[in-house]
Amino acid sequence: MATNTVVEEVLAALEQADTLEGINDAIYALKEHFSVDNMVYHWVDSAGAQYGYGTYRLDWAARYQEQNYLRIDPVVIGCYQRFHPVDWKRLDWSSKAARAFQAEAIKYGVGNQGYTIPIRGPNGQFALFTVNSTCDDETWSRFTEDNRRELILIAHYFNQKALEFEPNKKPEQSQSLSPREIDAMTLLAIGYNRAQVAETLSISEHTLRVYIESARFKLGANNTTHAVARALSRGLIVV
Amino acid sequence: MATNTVVEEVLAALEQADTLEGINDAIYALKEHFSVDNMVYHWVDSAGAQYGYGTYRLDWAARYQEQNYLRIDPVVIGCYQRFHPVDWKRLDWSSKAARAFQAEAIKYGVGNQGYTIPIRGPNGQFALFTVNSTCDDETWSRFTEDNRRELILIAHYFNQKALEFEPNKKPEQSQSLSPREIDAMTLLAIGYNRAQVAETLSISEHTLRVYIESARFKLGANNTTHAVARALSRGLIVV
DNA sequence: TATTCCCTCCCCAGAAATAGCGATGCGTGG
DNA sequence: CCACGCATCGCTATTTCTGGGGAGGGAATA
Structure with a gap:
């Protein structure tokens, strides 16, 4: 060549x-x-x-x-x-x-x-x-x-x-999600609502909420939709 | 070499x-x-x-x-x-x-x-x-x-x-979203709630809801989060 | 050993989303 | 010309989600 x-x-x-x-x-x-x-x-x-x-x-x-x-x-x-x-x-x-x-x-x-x-x-x-x-x-x-x-x-x-x-202003962006948080985000991303996700994971809906909340916090997201979008676009979950 | x-x-x-x-x-x-x-x-x-x-x-x-x-x-x-x-x-x-x-x-x-x-x-x-x-x-x-x-x-x-x-290819080539639907999905994906999206797009929240609904329908999604997730993973929106 | 996650469970009130039912105009393509 | 998709606006009732509190046990790490 x-x-x-x-x-x-x-x-x-x-x-x-x-x-x-x-x-x-x-x-x-x-x-x-x-x-x-x-x-x-x-x-x-x-x-x-x-x-x-x-x-x-x-x-x-x-x-x-x-x-x-x-x-x-x-x-x-x-x-x-x-x-x-x-x-x-x-x-x-x-x-x-x-x-x-x-x-x-x-x-x-x-x-x-x-x-x-x-x-x-x-x-x-x-x-x-x-x-x-x-x-x-x-x-x-x-x-x-x-x-x-x-x-x-x-x-x-x-x-x-x-x-x-790129200065990579990502202090907490690089935080990865825990396995349960990934489960929760993934199931939400495929269209389950809270009740369905909780049932699928065999946990109470209250527990599920804790995961969603902590994932939201880690991802710096304003709401569940935002959190799922960020998890997706950062490649933390795959649908 | x-x-x-x-x-x-x-x-x-x-x-x-x-x-x-x-x-x-x-x-x-x-x-x-x-x-x-x-x-x-x-x-x-x-x-x-x-x-x-x-x-x-x-x-x-x-x-x-x-x-x-x-x-x-x-x-x-x-x-x-x-x-x-x-x-x-x-x-x-x-x-x-x-x-x-x-x-x-x-x-x-x-x-x-x-x-x-x-x-x-x-x-x-x-x-x-x-x-x-x-x-x-x-x-x-x-x-x-x-x-x-x-x-x-x-x-x-x-x-x-x-x-x-990989047979991972998504055969379901979904119909594309209208510009307004894309706007709505995109803003939702970056964390805005309905009120904020409506304000950003300078439309009533009722109108916004129609977009979200129609996008949801087109994408075969169960809820807003699902719709945004699908729009993202199909590359219809970029966040 | 102390600390720091992670996982699990619980309550409550208020905010937001969903599911139905409408309506009017304005383009584009057959 | 007419249908169809698009953009815009409206109402009501019900379901779901969010944002505050809590608490205990276990595993891993420093």
């Missing part, structure tokens, strides 16, 4: 980088190397906010944020349910909003072809690493096939860097 | 594999190539169950399962909080149970040195990819530094394969 050396060098540089400029240098170097329109890492935050670095035009980033495109971007929605990298063509562009979004994106300099790698970290962290460009289907297929592995690695390294920079 | 070709070949073979034997062939080939004691992929289920494939002795796998070592294994616990691959030396072996566990593992043929890569997929899926061997610290450091990138890629491909085999 001829490209290997260049990528290796950039990744090595990235590993050393300790400033945002270093990261930007890396991402621009990679963009040049791969000859694509854009190369972007962005962290999808739990609040729906997001940030990242990459080569998108600033007005597009602002527009995206302002219009809350996160909610309709098929790339985000599609990647959220996938593990493997995905070509944009294979996403669901059937809705009108999605097509309008795509048309607008292209106007803002986003390529018509794209390839995005979903990345997940602890506590439900979720990020995307995207390359996109303007070319025909065949060229793009060849590109992604040739570079898939490098891109996966690059995505991994960018996310690692992002996690390093 | 001299090792590249071999790894590429095995990964290509793995991509084609459609049986468990194919996967085992790949993992043994890689074990030989890297000259390590063990190379193991295992899927960690939140319920405590797990499965995987690799080169651990069967009696060790059985013992691990039977003793529920998942709960005390510092590798699992440590990796759960991390994104980047981790050398076993850097984990927390301070507890008595952890040291006893390690001593027993070595007796069962697990190397004294290890390197584990955490991997995460959609819906909180979590897996580990581990190589371990018996050698001194310096040799092991050199090994992990030289092979980190290959190992990350290998881990990625094994997980991709595991996800393909």
